[in-house]
Amino acid sequence: MKLTFLGTSHGVPAADRFCSCAMLEVNGAHYLIDCGAPAAELLIRRGIPYTALRAIFTTHAHGDHTNGLLHLCDLSNWKFKDASYDVFLTEQALADALKTMIAIQDTVLDEQRIRLHVIGAGHVYSDENLSVTAVPTRHMEHAGRPSYSYIIECEGKRLIFTGDLHGQDAADFPAAAKAEPSDLIVCEMAHFSHEVAFSHLKDCPTKRVFFNHVWYNYEQSMAGIEAAKGRYPFEVLAVADNDEFIL
Ligand SMILES: [Zn+2]
Ligand SMILES: [Zn+2]
Structure with a gap:
């Protein structure tokens, strides 16, 4: 599988960073985790047909994680009519808003092809590639x-995307990341320091930690990530837009 970061910025884009969006490619199928980047445009730029898009998973409703959805769903609706994928949202209001905006733009969302789902805790999705x-x-x-x-x-690997967490202590850092081994943790660092991040990560039996969404004391956080390299049993990296990894 290949993991590509289409957007790694926090709530505000930077000169070289879109907001949060990661793309997983497995056996030709593409999946997005969050859609804060202009995914509609970026897929076209990369030569990825919308027919290759299988599912989009959003972590929460904030715009830096969802604002790319409207253009992607709208284009999939009226132009790229072979597109067929599932969109997992955290709130019904977001699904309603998407449908309303697309209707205002003069088409009715084809929900047979662009399937909006509101998730709860637990199992969300499975296909032949991933769960x-x-x-x-x-x-x-x-x-x-x-x-x-x-x-x-x-593919026998376990990836954890923390999504945005709570407050400056990240007390809601996912317990599953500590309880069971993983191959990769993609950890946000917009809301807490690198010291707080590593206070949780040190207890995680993982092989790699990628930081994205870095905002909290940006310079210090990036320096803290750099200084942590080699000090933990897992690889540590701050990811940037367009970074690609074969996992
Ligand atoms: Zn965010
Ligand atoms: Zn947020």
Whole structure:
């Protein structure tokens, strides 16, 4: 499988970073984890037909994780009519808003092809390539709204995407990342320091840790990530847009 980061910035894009969007390619099928980057355009730029898109998993409703959905779903609806995929959302309001915006733009969403689902905790999706489980986090707890980490099992490997977490202590860091071995943890670092991140990660039996969404004291955090290399039993890396990894 190949993991490509289409967007690695936090809530605000940077000159060289779109907002959160990771793409997993397995046996020719493509999956997105969050869609804060202009995925519609980036797929075309990369020569990836929309027919290759199988599913999109969003961790929560914030725009830096979902704002790329509208153009992607809209284009899939009126132009690329061979596209057929599942979109996993955390709230019904987001599904309703997408449908409303597409209707305003003059088409009715073909829900046979662009299938919107509202997820809860637990198993979300399985196909012949991978299985996805959602684990609740507390990132939007202040608003009484849901958010999730994702555990993806694929080709005998286990990947954990933390999604955005809660507050400066990341107390909702996914327990599953500590309880069971994983091959990769993609850890956000927008809301807490690298010291807090490593206070959780040191207990995780994982092989690699990729940091994205870095915002909290950016310079210090990046320096902290750099200084951590070689100090833990797992690989440590801050990822950038267009980084690709064969896992
Ligand atoms: Zn975010
Ligand atoms: Zn957020």
